[in-house]
Amino acid sequence: DAKADSVLWNSMVFPLLNITIKGVVWYQGESNTIPGIKQDSYSCTFPAMIADWRDKFYNGTGGATDKLFPFGFVQISTNNDTAWIVDGYPAIRWHQTADYGYVPNEKMPNVFMAVAMDLPDPTSPYGPVHPRYKQDVGYRLALAAKAIAYNDTNVKYTGPFPSNITVVLSGDAINVIYDSKHIRVNQDSGFE
Structure with a gap:
């Protein structure tokens, strides 16, 4: 729903555009995994969103925010719903990388990810795709950020x-x- 999307942008991101930032971490919602709903365009829309945010923060801060600031994301975990497991989840994981299977890549420079497909929480009251234990996700993001955002070549992050x-x-x-x-x-x- 475009109206709901613009409400989120206008209330949660737009007010921050004049604040200099060093990077972003994105924890993707699973609604994009529903077959036929936004899924097939995600390999285009996700890199476009990253580029748009970079442009808006760069311009909003008068160039104080890096044009190519680091952007990290958490790859979609798993779910008990077999329809989503078979169709939606593998497809969206692939599309999250602009159909390369890894980041950074040609379409997504200075982007890093934390794989979470092995971290489902089957007993979570919020659904298995929302693991309550976030330490593993945070650790993986931190390793990837050290390698990509801070150019630490000694870190194994993939x-x-x-x-x-x-x-x-x-x-x-x-x-x-x-x-x-x-x-x-x-x-x-x-x-x-």
Whole structure:
């Protein structure tokens, strides 16, 4: 609903445009995961929103806010609703990265994310997609911010990336080899 969207913008963001900011963290609502409702355009609208906010804050502060300030977001978690799991959630996760599968990328420079698909809270009174325990999300955002916003090259902030995928000859299995430079290992509990 455009009217509701403009009410949120006008009441929650617009009043801040003349305040110099160093970055933004966005915790996306899951309403964009409903198949057929805003989902297919998200790979365009989300990067456009980021660019628009950057432009508006830059202009609103007379250039005091960086034109390319860091923008972090939390990737959509999971839900018990099978229709959303099958259609909406994987699609919106993909679209959150402008259909690249990772950030930063060509369409989303200086953007970072915290993956949350492994952090559902099935007993949450707010629904499983809204985990009550936010420390893991905050930790992941902090690592990504150190790497992207603060250019810390010593921080491992992403999950593993596949470097080679092959189908086993019998056709009933797939071998995925991961690039180990992105894997964080915790001495107490193994892979993270």
